[in-house]
Structure formats: structure tokens, C-alpha cells
Amino acid sequence: MSSFFPCIRPIRFLASIKQYHHAYSTTAQHPLTPSLKILFCSKHFSEGKPWEPLANTTFRPHHIRTCTAADLHQTLSTWRPDVLVPWWHTIDHHLLDRASSLTLIHQFGVGLDNVDVPAATRNGIWVTRLPANGTGNADTVAEHAVLLMLALSRRLPLAVQVVRNGGPFGQPYGMGMIEKTVCIVGLGDIGRALASRLSTWRMRITAVRHRPELGTPPELRDAIDIVYPTSELHRAIAEADYVVSAVKYDRARNRRLFDAAAFKAMKPGAIFVNVARGGLVDEEALADALETGSVGGAGLDVFEREPLDTRSRLLVLSNVIATPHSAGVTDSFYEMGARVFAENVARFARGEMVKYAVNRPETPRKALREMGEEDDAVVLSIND
Numbered sequence: 001m002s003s004f005f006p007c008i009r010p011i012r013f014l015a016s017i018k019q020y021h022h023a024y025s026t027t028a029q030h031p032l033t034p035s036l037k038i039l040f041c042s043k044h045f046s047e048g049k050p051w052e053p054l055a056n057t058t059f060r061p062h063h064i065r066t067c068t069a070a071d072l073h074q075t076l077s078t079w080r081p082d083v084l085v086p087w088w089h090t091i092d093h094h095l096l097d098r099a100s101s102l103t104l105i106h107q108f109g110v111g112l113d114n115v116d117v118p119a120a121t122r123n124g125i126w127v128t129r130l131p132a133n134g135t136g137n138a139d140t141v142a143e144h145a146v147l148l149m150l151a152l153s154r155r156l157p158l159a160v161q162v163v164r165n166g167g168p169f170g171q172p173y174g175m176g177m178i179e180k181t182v183c184i185v186g187l188g189d190i191g192r193a194l195a196s197r198l199s200t201w202r203m204r205i206t207a208v209r210h211r212p213e214l215g216t217p218p219e220l221r222d223a224i225d226i227v228y229p230t231s232e233l234h235r236a237i238a239e240a241d242y243v244v245s246a247v248k249y250d251r252a253r254n255r256r257l258f259d260a261a262a263f264k265a266m267k268p269g270a271i272f273v274n275v276a277r278g279g280l281v282d283e284e285a286l287a288d289a290l291e292t293g294s295v296g297g298a299g300l301d302v303f304e305r306e307p308l309d310t311r312s313r314l315l316v317l318s319n320v321i322a323t324p325h326s327a328g329v330t331d332s333f334y335e336m337g338a339r340v341f342a343e344n345v346a347r348f349a350r351g352e353m354v355k356y357a358v359n360r361p362e363t364p365r366k367a368l369r370e371m372g373e374e375d376d377a378v379v380l381s382i383n384d
Contacts, residue, residue, distance in 0.1 A: 033346045035061040037101075039081035041072055041089035045108075046329045058338045062345065076101070083345060086115055088306075093119035103366040104128070104348055108341055109328065110137060113249065113277065117359055124365040128344065128357045132189035135340050136332030142193035144327035145244050145275045148299025151321050152271050153177055158318070175241075178202050183240035185233065185257075186210075186247030186276060192217055194246060199223035208236045210247070210254075233257070234265035242271045249277035256282040263289035269296035275327050278303035287313040290320060301327045 038059065040051045043066045055064035062083075067075040069089050075081075080101035084091065085108050096102070096119045105120055107129040120127045132138035151157070154174040162171060181204040184191045195205055196219070205224045207216075212229035228236040237243045243266060245258065258272070259282040266272070272295055274281055283304060289295040297319040303312075306325055314320050348354045353368045 033061065034349045035063060036083055036345065036349050037063045037065070037079065037081040038083040038085065038345065039075060039079065040064065040066045040085045040087060040108075041069065041091075042066065042085075042087040043068065045334050046326075049334055054338055054342075058342045059345075062349070073098075083348070086112075089114065091115045091120075096120055096123050096125065099123075099125075103364075104345075104354070106341065106345060106348075106354075108337060111249075111277070112358060113279075121359045121361050124361045124363050126348070126354060126357055126361065126364060126366070126368070127359045128354045130337050130340055130344075131356055133193075134336070136330065136336040137328045138189035138193040140330040140332050141190045141246075141275050141327040142197055144301060144323070145190075145194050145246070145273055145299075146197055148273045148275075148301070148321055148323075149177065149182075149242055149244070149271065152273075152297040152299050152319070157321065177242075180204070180241040181206065181239055182242040182244060183208065183236050184244050184246055185237075186245065187214075187217060187227070188246065188248060190275065191244075191246040192220060194244060195220050195223055206236055206240065208233050208247075230254075230257075234262060237262065237266050237270075240267060240270060242273065245272075245274040245276045245280055247276050247280060249279050251279060255279050258282065258286070260285035260288065263295050266295060268294055271295075271297045271299070273299040275301045278306065283312070283314060287317065290314075290317050297321075299323075301325055 042051075044050050051064060051066050055062070065075065065079055065081070072089060073095065076084075076095070076099050082101065083104045083106055084099070084102055085106055087108060091105065091114060093116050096116060102123075102125050105115060105125055105127045107115070110129055110132045112127065112129055115127060117127050130137065132141070153176070155172045158172045159174075162168075179202060182198060183206045184194055185208045187195070187207050187209040191207065191209075195207065198205055199220070199222075206226050206228065207224050208228045208230060210230050212227055216224045216227050247254065247257070249255075257280045258274075263272070263285055266289075272286070278300075281300075281304070286295065286298060290298055298314070299321045300314065301323045302325050308315070308322065314322060344354050344356070348366075348368070351367070351369055353370050
């Protein structure tokens with residue numbers, strides 16, 4: 001019997017729904033909120049969803065401008081924004097050393113893989129992001145994970161092709177998820193949102209987390225059967241019919257966590273899903289495992305290099321469903337995320353400590369005053 005780590009309620013756990021609703025209802029149009037220049041390193045949130053309309057609603061009274069990667073440097077030097085939203089663009093030390101007007105980098109999302117946080121800190125620039133929980137991000141990414149699980153289980157691409165080709169009905173033969181075991185690697189916001197959804201599906205749920213002493217989240221005590229430490233990853237995934245990667249990526253700690261040895265440890269024919277970060281997976285090892293059938297299928301929303309090379313071996317395999325890092329790109333995240341973003345920028349404009357900051361410059365270009373304990377109650381939950 002595997003070791004079970006009892007539930008220990010984390011200190012300063014997630015903020016309550018009430019607190020998030022308070023954040024939404026607190027408009028950025030505070031009478032004492034100075035206007036800032038905010039530069040988005042992308043013309044659109046996604047196709048058909050430009051940033052500019054938010055300037056007249058959610059982002060008032062701030063000034064919004066967008067740019068492409070090609071004109072980022074020029075826009076930084078001529079428009080001199082206060083706040084930079086990286087989106088997909090790489091923000092390296094070369095850019096930060098020259099961006100003298102920047103006081104805040106605020107990602108419109110959870111990931112900061114593309115931002116040189118130490119360089120920003122050296123330059124006195126605050127760096128923050130949106131939480132996955134309370135913005136629609138964790139929920140929609142969890143939904144996408146379920147989508148990939150279902151599509152692979154029921155061999156959806158082949159089923160669609162059978163109908164289009166006029167083939168006989170009653171095929172292909174699929175796999176039901178009921179009474180199967182799913183191992184969720186990472187019990188942060190996304191992992192918990194996924195476990196919550198699958199808890200009503202009569203599946204056995206196990207999990208792996210970096211900090212096993214935290215045990216099972218209180219709200220999932222009846223849903224998750226056992227929590228393993230990362231050191232027992234192979235043991236955990238060996239008994240699973242589905243392995244879902246929802247773990248926080250740390251290049252120094254878990255790059256290529258899912259390597260050839262991990263895929264060999266999986267139950268033959270099991271399905272692998274990654275909605276976390278591409279760097280967690282050795283893509284060549286995964287392709288090998290998929291070709292031999294030791295891994296039955298893979299649903300991948302993220303890749304080590306994005307966009308994925310069209311010559312990738314993964315794209316020619318019929319048991320792979322790949323999506324373009326779109327799990328969180330939804331109307332829910334666009335609208336809910338914009339409200340949380342606007343509130344945090346408003347705090348910054350008023351000189352208040354931003355929420356979800358990942359650094360603390362010793363000599364910041366803009367000094368921020370600490371708020372009370374109650375005000376600082378919403379703490380970013382990591383996907384561990």
C-alpha cells in the first residue's frame with residue numbers, strides 16, 4: 001500500500017470566493033487612481049478579441065497601446081510605457097536594461113517563462129501575473145484537459161473521419177473513463193479544478209505533488225484516493241490509465257520530468273495529457289513511446305518550443321491530439337482575467353503593493369506601500 005500523506009490545511013490557503021468577487025466589484029476607476037501607460041506585446045488576446053476595447057471599459061482610466069514583436073523596442077523608447085504586458089513575447093535582460101520607463105511587468109496570464117525576472121528585479125521593475133484561480137484560467141484549462149482525455153479515449157479524430165468518408169457506423173472502438181484511474185501530477189489551481197470535475201465521473205483519482213506534506217486539499221478529501229511525492233512519480237503513474245501533467249514548471253527542478261523512464265513506467269496503453277508547460281516533457285521520448293504503443297495516446301496543448309515545428313514527429317502520429325496552447329484562451333478568462341488585471345494595475349497606480357508579485361526589488365523604480373493583512377489575503381497559489 002502506498003504511503004498516504006494526511007491533509008494539512010495550508011497556511012494562507014486560497015482566498016474565498018467572496019474575496020474574489022470583491023476584487024471584481026472594485027472598479028479600476030477609483031477616484032484617486034492615476035492613469036498609466038500600458039503596453040501589450042500583442043495586438044490581440046486571440047483572434048477577434050483585441051485589447052483596445054478594454055481601454056474604454058475595464059481598463060479606464062489607463063492608456064492602452066499594442067505592438068508586435070517587431071516594433072516592441074521602438075515603442076518602448078518612443079511611447080515610454082509604465083506597464084508592460086509580455087503575453088507571448090520574450091522579455092530578456094537586453095530589453096530590460098534599456099526600458100528605462102518601465103516600473104511594472106504584469107503578465108495577462110499565469111506563466112512567466114518568457115520573462116527574465118532576475119533582470120527585471122535588478123532594474124527595479126516589479127513583476128506580477130494573474131492567478132489561475134478566480135480568473136477562469138484554471139477552470140478552462142481543466143476543461144481542456146477533460147476534452148483531450150475524452151477525445152483520445154473515444155478516438156474522436158478517427159470517428160469524425162469515418163463519418164466523412166461514408167464508412168460503416170458502430171466504429172471506432174473506444175475506451176470509457178468510468179472506473180478508470182487518473183493520476184494528476186500537480187495539485188495547484190489547475191490540478192484541483194481538474195480533480196473537482198472528475199470527482200463525479202466515478203473515476204479513481206490519485207495525485208502527485210512537489211510538497212506532499214500539504215496532503216489532499218480539504219475540498220477534495222473525498223475525491224482523491226492518495227497523494228504521492230514527486231520522488232514516487234513512477235510508482236504513481238504505473239497504476240494510472242490517464243496521466244495528466246498540471247505541474248508548475250521549474251526548469252532547474254523538473255525540466256523533462258516526463259522522460260523515457262517515466263513513459264516506460266506508465267501502464268501500457270495509458271493516455272498522457274499535458275496542459276502545463278512543454279518543458280516538462282521529453283518530446284522525442286514521448287514520440288518513441290507513442291510509436292511503440294507503450295503510451296496509448298497523447299493530448300498536448302503545450303510544447304517546449306512554440307509554435308511547434310511542423311516537422312515534429314508528434315504531428316504525424318495518429319494517436320496524438322495537439323492544440324496550440326489554447327486551453328486558457330476563452331471568453332471566461334478574457335473577461336474575468338481583465339477585471340483582476342485592472343484591479344491590480346489600479347493598486348499599483350495608487351502606490352499600493354500589487355498582488356501575486358513574484359519579485360521584490362531592493363531599489364524599485366516605484367515604491368509601493370504594504371497593505372493590511374486582510375487586504376493581502378489573496379495569495380497566488382502555485383501549481384505544485
